[in-house]
Amino acid sequence: xxxxxxxxxxxxxxxxxxxxxxxxxxxxxxxxxxxxxxxxxxxxxxxxxxxxxxxxxxxxxxxxxxxxxxxxxxxxxxxxxxxxxxxxxxxxxxxxxxxxxxxxxxxxxxxxxxxxx
Numbered sequence: 539x540x541x542x543x544x545x546x547x548x549x550x551x552x553x554x555x556x557x558x559x560x561x562x563x564x565x566x567x568x569x570x571x572x573x574x575x576x577x578x579x580x581x582x583x584x585x586x587x588x589x590x591x592x593x594x595x596x597x598x599x600x601x602x603x604x605x606x607x608x609x610x611x612x613x614x615x616x617x618x619x620x621x622x623x624x625x626x627x628x629x630x631x632x633x634x635x636x637x638x639x640x641x642x643x644x645x646x647x648x649x650x651x652x653x654x655x
Contacts, residue, residue, distance in 0.1 A: 577616070577623040580648035584623075586616040587654065588632070614640045616651070 545555045577584060592610045614637065615626040625644035629636045645651070 576644055576646045577618050577621075577625060577649070579646040581650075582618070582646075583620075583650045583652055584616045584618045584645065585652045586614070588612050588614045588637075591628075612637075616640070616645065 541552055541555060544559075545552050548555060550558075589612070590610050591613055610631075612629045612632055613626060614629055615624065617624045625640060627640040627643065629639060641651070
C-alpha cells in the first residue's frame with residue numbers, strides 16, 4: 539500500500555501518516571535489535587536465501603530485476619535449523635559488497651553457509 543492509499547484508508551494527512559509510520563518502524567527496529575545476535579560459528583551450518591521485493595510485492599523467480607523493476611529491494615535471510623536462530627536484512631541490490639553486509643552483521647566467521655545458488 540502506498541502512502542496515498544494509506545492516508546485515504548486511515549483518513550489522515552500524508553505528513554501525519556509518514557510521522558506515525560516512522561515512529562512505528564523505529565519502535566519495531568528498537569525491539570528487534572534487542573534480540574539480534576550473530577548466529578552459529580566454526581563447524582556449524584546455516585541455510586540462506588534472498589528474494590526480490592518491488593512496490594511491496596515479492597517477485598517470483600527473480601533474476602536481474604533491477605533492470606526490469608526500478609526500486610527493487612532484496613530481503614536476505616538465514617536460519618539455523620538446529621536452533622531456530624534467524625536473521626533478516628533488507629538490502630538495495632545484489633552486488634557482492636551489499637550482499638556481504640548481512641553476513642558480516644549476523645553470521646560468525648567460520649560458519650558453513652548453505653544456499654540454493
